[in-house]
Amino acid sequence: MTTRTTTPPQQRARTRTGPGLVLLAVVVLLGIRLATPAVGTAGLPDVVQDFLTLAISVVVESLPFVVLGIVLSIVVEVWVPHGALERILPSRPMPRRAVISLIGMLFPVCECGNVPLARGLMLRGFTPAEAVTFLVAAPILNPLVIVSTAQAFGWSGWILPVRIVGGFVVANLVGWIVAAHRRPADLLLPAFEARCRAAIGAAAPTNRWRESAAQFGGETATMMPALFVGAGLAAAIQVAVPRSTLVAIGSNPVLSVLAMMLLAMTVSLCSNVDAFFALSFASTFLPGSITAFLIIGPIIDVKMIALLRTTFRARFLVLLAVVCVLFALAVGLVMNVLV
């Protein structure tokens, strides 16, 4: 895997060995699972066992969202007729990005599904600025997230409206900055950028089902290792850093915003469910700190960094982190002072 393959499809040999071995391995593993005790401990040290439990729980929790994101990105890339999306969007860049930031209302993907879907949008010919606007907005501006936040904090109060408006503003801010970049394509990994260029203007696939299955293989190849690395990082931080040190500074208006943002970035929860977690801190942390948690968590955390690295260069991640951290910090501080 040192070079990108240039083998044309027809020259590739059919092979049953590789896929056969993969299936065999999965069947054997599943057999072991069925044959061994259902629950219990394997005699591992607590640290190792807890690390594995935490990492697996992140994977189990995130996988459905990643699969949903990949399926929706296949729908966007392979099944939605060319021009159908593009026709309904405004043509001027700023209103266009504003509408794109609301696509999440139709495609409810949270922060794990938004990366594959943003990739699908770029493969359809969306600019990086537009895809990034979607990427940042979708995990906040989507019906599932709004409903779960409302369930946790209620429709009244400032937390829900500030989260929604804040998500919209920061997404369009990031999109605007990327659009103003001298050459936005430089923010993408070269291999992905080349793939976008190849995909745009390519003939429609002859067999859509086959194309969809191939796409599923390509996207999982990219996303799964990133998901596992992100889950491993999140679990390792949880095992190594005592949470009490973060929580101890809950009542200081400035430090508590920083503490909650740091917590959001290390816990790496899905935005669909993070509101319930934040609720458990509502008694000790100020509302501005909770809101900063709810804005930054869906955009940047250790799992997201691993997922974003599949598509973007490090310089984009730095830009994204700086803009979003400063924005969430400002919102949190203003809220802590005013509310």
Add this chain to the structure above:
Amino acid sequence: MSSSESRKPAYLGLGSVLAVALCTLWLAVAGHLDLYINPRYAVFTIVLAAVAVPASIAGLVVVARGAGHTHDHAGPDDAPVARPGGSARLVRATLGGIAAAITIGVTVAMLVLPPATLSARTAQQRSVDSATLSNATGSGTVSLLGSESVDTSGYGVKDWAALIRQTTDTSSLVGKRVTLTGFVVPGSDGSFTLTRFVISCCAVDAQPVGLVVTTDGTVPAENEWVTVTGALAANPDQSADARIVIKAATVKRVDQPRDPYEY
């Protein structure tokens, strides 16, 4: 590069999705999915795991037919690109190898090792009962207590811990009979903390809650599951954080409950 090399990332991706999805379905059938996630999300998780199984098998079939990707792309976009400079390439290849090892390692661990709950070590590290948990995840009923008419028989560790924290005049609680099950986090001599984890979405966010138990008998070992019967009493140790403790009449060792978490 041989074409089997270029297929490896697809094998890894599809194989791990298939393995995790099948294991998720097994966990759901065996009733252990709640070891990892809140039951609230069980249906969603099961449905998408059921979608992932045929999708990843279809992906493997397409790879087997030799088509790979029609955009001539079988590998991830962060796969190393051929460049004259060798060191950057080596670093990326190494990172890719580490990512693959983590993917395989966690997937195998998930299927080979029995699923387990979090241990007392994590409970201590997340500071049991550090007053971070409000009346949390949904149950608003605990604040009603105080009057005799409220039925407390269904109260769990979380409910009692929240109640004790919210009650200003704790003398009204003294003498209440409780029977609670949890695991043991050892405390100072003659006492331990009866602990449960509260899960709002998945095990990563688990928040330990607990009640201090004083007993005249022997303190059970760390991580052991016990059912404590006793009455609430003022903490004899005035300097301690916990104002109210359970004075245990009996401490009985039990098996770990089917669902070890509270919600």
